[in-house]
Amino acid sequence: MKEEDIRPRGILDTFLDLANQDIPRFFTSQDREEIPCPACGGAGSPAFTKQGFGYEECAACRTLFVSPRPSAAEFQDYYQHSESAAYWASTFYRETSEARREKLWKPKARQVQEVLVGMGCAEAAVVDIGGGYGIFAEEYRLLTGREVTVIEPSRLLAGACREKHLHVVEEFLEKVRDSQLPEGKRAFVSFELFEHLHDPRVFCRQVFGLMKPGDTFLFTTLSGTGLDIRELWENSAAVSPPHHLNFFNPRSIRRFLEDVGFRVHSVTTPGKLDLDILRNNLARVRDPFWRLFLEEGRAADFAAMQNVLSQSLFSSHMMTVCVHP
Ligand SMILES: [Zn+2]
Structure with missing residues (x-):
């Protein structure tokens, strides 16, 4: 797989330009x-500033995160009303x-x-989710x-799921009730959402609250030690405010989830794109060894x-599987 296959350059650049204007x-x-x-x-100590958003790195666990952080209300308004969010949901998709x-998605399903x-x-x-x-x-x-149940608060997206005859719960996660979810054992999944969350701890507690002992939670996100x-650091397209606020890593995500109450089953970095992304950004690669390679x-x-990179947990695409004990 190539980066271009899933994030065509022209479309991605337009999206990022619109986001910068928003x-x-x-x-x-x-x-x-x-x-x-x-x-x-x-x-945290300051790492860099990008488009007016300060990013800090935690000295203890190397998590990279936006701080100071705008209010949740500003993010909500942005996701509901901005041109770039509309472009993402329409043209990009x-x-x-x-x-x-x-x-x-086919490989992800497998x-x-x-x-x-x-x-x-x-x-x-x-x-x-x-x-x-x-x-x-x-x-x-x-x-x-x-059957798969989809939790999706956006009316437009929930409607698209219904057209596919999927079972949809059109709610924000915090409003979802146990009775709206399938009975029996559950496996919650969430893809490329965690890095966007205003408060990851609140989110994980909400997921935990919907789980019963033995249920699984599997999610993917970006690893800041990938x-x-x-290598690209502030020039990385993945470090894109206002969208990506949290870059946990294999070590910090494990500790964090245990703290919330989960038993961590596995943390892997099955990413395939790190080198392709570097090659597409060669002019921004500073390290002489990687330039040579x-x-x-x-x-x-x-x-x-x-x-x-994937085997040693140094790819930037991370998958975490944890269990409600
Ligand atoms: Zn930390």
Whole structure:
């Protein structure tokens, strides 16, 4: 898989430009809140500022996070009313959805199935938090023959899921009641949502509250200790305010989830794109070794190196599986 397959450059650049124009319109209050590390509560030190958003790194656990942080109300307004958010939900999805279905969601459905089978809970009813257009849900249903419930607060997106005959709970997570969810064992999943959360701890407590002992929670997010993010740092397209606020890492996510009350089953970094992302940003790569590798490495070297990154937990795409004990 290539970065271009799932995030075509032109469309991504337009989206990022629109977002940059939206920032001064939606994040106007000067009264932002200094926050401690969202993973461990430790003190952060300034890493860089991007589009007016300060990013700090926790000295104790190396989580990278936005602080001071604008209010939750400003983010809510931005996601509901901004041009860039509308562009993402319409043009970006329309132009990329079929490629993403093949390259991203089909493999993701297989991955989730493998994990659940490996844990002995293949029968669990899958609940997709923030399921968007329901493409994962469709693919998982196709693969396993099992229904998926989608929790999706956006009316537009919830409607798109209903058209696919998916079971939708059109609510914000905090409003979801137990009776709206399937009975029996559940596996909650959430993809590329965690990095957006205004308060990851509140979110995880809400998920925990909907789970029963033995239920699973599987989610993917960005790891701030992954290669492309570390190397490109403030120039990384993944470090994109106002969208991405939290970059936990394999160590910090584990500690954080245990603190919330989960038993962590596994933290992996099955990412495939770190080197491709660096190659697409060669002019911004500062480290002489990586410059050399990107210019002179052969296809087989790229594959081997990407494999090492994934296996050693240094890829920037992270998957965490935890259980309600
Ligand atoms: Zn920390």
